[in-house]
Amino acid sequence: MNKRGKDGSAKANIESRQGEMVWGVVYGIAKSDIDRLDKYESLGRGYRADYLDVVTPDKKTISA
Template identity: 40%
Template sequence: MQAVYFAYGSNLLASRMRGRVPSAEPRGPARLAGHRLTTDKRGRDGTGKANLRPGPGECVWGLVWSLDAGDWERLDAIETDYRRVAVDLVGSGGERIRAETYLSDRLTDDPALDPEYKRCLVDGARAHGLPDDWVRLLEALPEQAA
């Protein structure tokens, strides 16, 4: 049985996602309405990580992945401090997609991203054809000073 996962953070990058969940196959871009992207999830390294917050009139672009349903346990173990929730998406062709994604209540006051983590977001978004405006938004996210 296949499961449907919506990635909006570092799992946008195919090499990262497939390294974590070998059964994962990209299905294409999609958007989640009524939410905004933040980087306020506190990572284990103290840096900010991608997160979702309610945002009326806003949307978050990401990538829909198919994966073996049995791989949720593996992904849940990797995505610690996030909780998995069901979401309704709109695909790039206008189709409705039911998926699961992750969000977190473990927050940081310093949302700066590790530069390598940020590259995963930007490179993954570009590789999968997310809108140019979205890629520019990702490029503008705060980054830790070297």
């Protein structure tokens, strides 16, 4: 984890690496909530939001 919070704590992140995968959870949230979350987490100051296709264990692809 290479992102530090104002309080000095580490923040979770994912770094891209060719041929690797990450297991996780995808939550559906409203656009207005994404905007609030980005403001709260200071989007653009130390991190960026990336949108990508996620392949589920049953081989379905969703945009996230």
